[in-house]
Amino acid sequence: MGKIDIPKKAIYRLSIYHRCLQKLHDNNVETVSSTTLARAAGVKPAQLRKDLAYFGQFGTRGLGYPVEILSNIIRETLGREHLQPVILVGAGNLGSALLRYQGFGREGFEVVAAFDSMPEAAIARGVMIPVISIDRLEEFIEERAIKLAILCVPVEAAQSIANRLVNAGVQGILNFSPIVLEVTEEVTVNNVDLALELEHLGYFIR
Ligand SMILES: NC(=O)c1ccc[n+]([C@@H]2O[C@H](COP(=O)([O-])OP(=O)(O)OC[C@H]3O[C@@H](n4cnc5c(N)ncnc54)[C@H](O)[C@@H]3O)[C@@H](O)[C@H]2O)c1
Known part of the structure; x- marks a missing residue:
């Protein structure tokens, strides 16, 4: 399928639909109505139908959407046929907790390495994936064609690390540091x- 121009917010919802569809598929459900899928995803049925209309005419009136086919189409659109390699920078308290999470693979991502200015301390936190010196950041990104990074460094280091990530080829940053990062439009x-x-x-609880 060629690249479809889908708005950013809809792309986010597609990830949620995909996750719901995967669960249905795991439970051997073959078709799902728009009402049920919308409820599972936490959106209105009209929103779901609008989002899925990006793929053309879909679903059979009265029967609903074919779970496996729809899941495959969304996965292909999101570019998730293969595990997407991700790196993490700043394997401190927060970073190493994220690195210990085992569930990224199920969602289509593989955290392949972490980078830190003090890798030994990070390794001592019981992280199982390789923790590499920050000096080797650019070399790794270029060699492995890494496009995604998770940023968990202290706020003072965040912008300069973001610059290095982008200059080396990273196009998407999940930023945990409390700073508005300045990046080029393509990132x-x-x-x-x-x-x-x-x-x-x-x-809301007041
Ligand atoms: N978004 C959130 O909800 C949330 C929650 C908690 C913390 N944070 C933020 O996440 C960041 C990390 O918090 P933390 O508690 O894990 O801090 P931490 O001090 O435990 O960890 C920071 C890590 O970054 C490394 N580091 C520092 N400078 C570096 C550099 N230039 N290059 C590479 N590595 C470097 C340190 O060696 C350390 O391992 C902070 O910016 C904090 O404000 C955000």
Whole structure:
């Protein structure tokens, strides 16, 4: 299938649909209605139908969507036929906790290496994947054609590490450092900020 122009927010929802479809497939479910899939994904049925319309006419009225076919189409669109290699920079408290998580493979990603200015300390935290000196960052990214990185360094180091990642070829950064990174237009940065999320939740429980 050629590359379809899908908005960023819809791409995010496609990942969620894909995850739901995988679960249904694991439970031997062959077809799913738009109402059921929408509920499982936490979106409105109309939103789901609109998102899936990017793939043309899909699903049979009354029967629903074919789980396996739809899951394969979304996986292909998201470019997840193969495990996508990811690196992590900053294997401290947060970084090493993420590195110990075993579930990325199931979601289509493989954290292939971590980089730190003090790799020995990171290794001592019981991380099982290779922790490499930050001096070898560019060499590794270029050799392995790495496009995705998770950034968990202290805020003072974040922008300069982001520059190095981008100059070496990284196109997507999942940023945990509390800073708005300045990157070129071709690079996508997604920020994760748990404190901000808690603050948002806190507002609603008042
Ligand atoms: N987004 C969130 O919700 C969230 C939650 C917790 C922490 N954080 C942020 O994540 C970052 C890491 O937090 P932490 O508690 O793990 O800190 P930490 O000090 O335990 O870990 C930081 C690691 O980065 C390494 N490092 C420092 N400078 C480096 C450099 N120039 N190059 C390579 N490695 C370098 C250190 O050696 C250390 O291993 C901080 O910016 C923190 O504010 C974000």
